[in-house]
Amino acid sequence: xxxxxxxxxxxxxxxxxxxxxxxxxxxxxxxxxxxxxxxxxxxxxxxxxxxxxxxxxxxxxxxxxxxxxxxxxxxxxxxxxxxxxxxxxxxxxxx
Amino acid sequence: xxxxxxxxxxxxxxxxxxxxxxxxxxxxxxxxxxxxxxxxxxxxxxxxxxxxxxxxxxxxxxxxxxxxxxxxxxxxxxxxxxxxxxxxxxxxxxxxxxxxxxxxxxxxxxxxxxxxxxxxxxxxxxxxxxxxxxxxxxxxxxxxxxxxxxxxxxxxxxxxxxxxxxxxxxxxxxxxxxxxxxxxxxxxxxxxxxxxxxxxxxxxxxxxxxxxxxxxxxxxxxxxxxxxxxxxxxxxxxxxxxxxxxxxxxxxxxxxxxxxxxxxxxxxxxxxxxxxxxxxxxxxxxxxxxxxxxxxxxxxxxxxxxxxxxxxxxxxxxxxxxxxxxxxxxxxxxxxxxxxxxxxxxxxxxxxxxxxxxxxxxxxxxxxxxxxxxxxxxxxxxxxxxxxxxxxxxxxxxxxxxxxxxxxxxxxxxxxxxxxxxxxxxxxxxxxxxxxxxxxxxxxxxxxxxxxxxxxxxxxxxxxxxxxxxxxxxxxxxxxxxxxxxxxxxxxxxxx
Numbered sequence: 001x002x003x004x005x006x007x008x009x010x011x012x013x014x015x016x017x018x019x020x021x022x023x024x025x026x027x028x029x030x031x032x033x034x035x036x037x038x039x040x041x042x043x044x045x046x047x048x049x050x051x052x053x054x055x056x057x058x059x060x061x062x063x064x065x066x067x068x069x070x071x072x073x074x075x076x077x078x079x080x081x082x083x084x085x086x087x088x089x090x091x092x093x094x095x
Numbered sequence: 096x097x098x099x100x101x102x103x104x105x106x107x108x109x110x111x112x113x114x115x116x117x118x119x120x121x122x123x124x125x126x127x128x129x130x131x132x133x134x135x136x137x138x139x140x141x142x143x144x145x146x147x148x149x150x151x152x153x154x155x156x157x158x159x160x161x162x163x164x165x166x167x168x169x170x171x172x173x174x175x176x177x178x179x180x181x182x183x184x185x186x187x188x189x190x191x192x193x194x195x196x197x198x199x200x201x202x203x204x205x206x207x208x209x210x211x212x213x214x215x216x217x218x219x220x221x222x223x224x225x226x227x228x229x230x231x232x233x234x235x236x237x238x239x240x241x242x243x244x245x246x247x248x249x250x251x252x253x254x255x256x257x258x259x260x261x262x263x264x265x266x267x268x269x270x271x272x273x274x275x276x277x278x279x280x281x282x283x284x285x286x287x288x289x290x291x292x293x294x295x296x297x298x299x300x301x302x303x304x305x306x307x308x309x310x311x312x313x314x315x316x317x318x319x320x321x322x323x324x325x326x327x328x329x330x331x332x333x334x335x336x337x338x339x340x341x342x343x344x345x346x347x348x349x350x351x352x353x354x355x356x357x358x359x360x361x362x363x364x365x366x367x368x369x370x371x372x373x374x375x376x377x378x379x380x381x382x383x384x385x386x387x388x389x390x391x392x393x394x395x396x397x398x399x400x401x402x403x404x405x406x407x408x409x410x411x412x413x414x415x416x417x418x419x420x421x422x423x424x425x426x427x428x429x430x431x432x433x434x435x436x437x438x439x440x441x442x443x444x445x446x447x448x449x450x451x452x453x454x455x456x457x458x459x460x461x462x463x464x465x466x467x468x469x470x471x472x473x474x475x476x477x478x479x480x481x482x483x484x485x486x487x488x489x490x491x492x493x494x495x496x497x498x499x500x501x502x503x504x505x506x507x508x509x510x511x512x513x514x515x516x517x518x519x520x521x522x523x524x525x526x527x528x529x530x531x532x533x534x535x536x537x538x539x540x541x542x543x544x545x546x547x548x549x550x551x552x553x554x555x556x557x558x559x560x561x562x563x564x565x566x567x568x569x570x571x572x573x574x575x576x577x578x579x580x581x582x583x584x585x586x587x588x589x590x591x
Contacts, residue, residue: 054270
């Protein structure tokens with residue numbers, strides 16, 4: 001998956017931009033995400049935490065990083081493992 | 096990612112928030128995004144390969160930036176202060192273009208019929224009326240092309256890709272992090288990287304952008320009070336003029352100003368100390384960056400400022416004159432001429448690497464094979480990793496094989512009460528290859544101190560190799576409009 005690719009959820013309104021990615025399937029609501037809108041029903045119950053616009057989502061190894069550009073009801077995962085939000089220390093405004 | 100997505104996200108998350116205030120015009124985030132989409136279809140319809148701006152800051156500059164991004168063509172803000180022949184030469188490098196701003200001047204300088212020339216108001220009206228561009232992905236090509244100021248030769252076309260700028264924004268700002276009342280005053284010209292970066296980071300944070308098209312200290316203070324500005328960026332010259340205006344009794348209410356950042360040139364130590372006293376409640380941040388690095392790569396934050404000012408330790412105090420530490424998202428090294436990486440307190444050339452670093456010109460990339468950008472800026476890191484700048488690598492005076500930074504000599508000269516301004520430069524020397532020459536501007540009603548006295552002053556504070564061989568007394572030193580000292584011109588005065 002190339003950085004800069006915009007992916008859409010098949011189970012909710014979520015859209016993400018790929019910032020970095022490795023080997024594996026990016027999923028939302030338990031179903032694979034794709035560049036074109038697919039329909040796979042509602043998010044699976046254990047993948048329905050929701051996404052927040054502007055949040056960055058990463059895996060434990062930081063191989064994957066996704067930026068949520070449109071929020072939805074499903075939650076993000078790679079090969080079934082949930083992604084977590086990345087909290088960076090804010091920097092003072094410099095320009 | 097494409098920078099236009101930042102505006103789309105802000106419009107989605109906070110449609111009713113005020114995005115932009117300029118000369119009485121106000122846009123919400125939803126309105127600004129809609130107008131940017133209209134601008135994109137206007138641009139696409141013109142068939143232009145570039146969107147040029149020949150104008151001061153206004154809503155048109157913002158619409159041109161994001162309209163160009165949505166249309167997938169580079170945005171090229173031009174320096175309207177350039178002389179006609181220089182500007183004409185740049186215009187021939189960006190045809191066919193849609194040019195916004197001084198259409199009459201552009202038409203006179205470049206008669207290419209393929210260009211579309213629109214006055215500011217005309218462009219804004221069309222953008223607001225045009226339908227949105229119904230089209231696929233504008234891609235991730237060049238977002239911004241900036242002609243570098245050319246203090247060291249002919250202007251180069253520096254290229255910033257969407258990926259460079261978006262990495263900078265995502266890496267340094269949290270989306271939607273602006274408090275409800277946050278207002279950023281943007282006053283640097285639109286063709287300066289700090290002006291572009293300010294628009295992008297402000298929109299991503301969702302703050303209210305207050306534009307001041309042409310800087311005057313009175314206008315700046317007036318807007319701070321009227322719009323309850325909370326954040327602002329200034330170049331040192333602007334800060335000096337604001338401080339001067341307040342001292343001269345210009346009405347000033349800066350109580351809303353929580354943060355003031357500065358950069359773009361060397362900040363005199365005295366000026367920043369004065370400013371810290373005049374704005375006791377304001378958090379100061381010093382930013383260092385280049386066009387080729389998508390703006391800031393190092394910063395000295397508010398806590399660093401306070402710690403340095405309050406410290407008794409001369410090492411910590413000295414950090415007030417540093418540009419702080421590199422951003423966590425980039426790598427920074429100091430290297431000598433052979434490319435060897437230097438340790439703390441050893442001066443050399445600053446190299447940077449990271450996703451925000453473009454290091455790319457239209458003609459060629461300046462990056463090394465492994466992605467490092469040689470900034471041509473000279474400097475060193477102290478033991479704690481604070482970066483100190485010592486001028487352009489090209490400005491270093493090489494006297495008998497010894498590297499001398501002009502800044503250290505100037506700092507010493509400026510401690511003399513009779514000296515208002517000073518520039519040190521390399522002058523030809525039979526004995527040393529190059530020796531130190533100084534150009535001096537005397538303080539009002541002062542005579543220039545005798546050459547011997549200046550030599551003694553430098554010798555007492557620095558090494559004897561720094562002692563000037565030649566002294567020139569001048570009325571003023573040459574600066575560009577961003578307050579950058581044009582050392583090459585001074586060098587020319589010595590016949591070098």
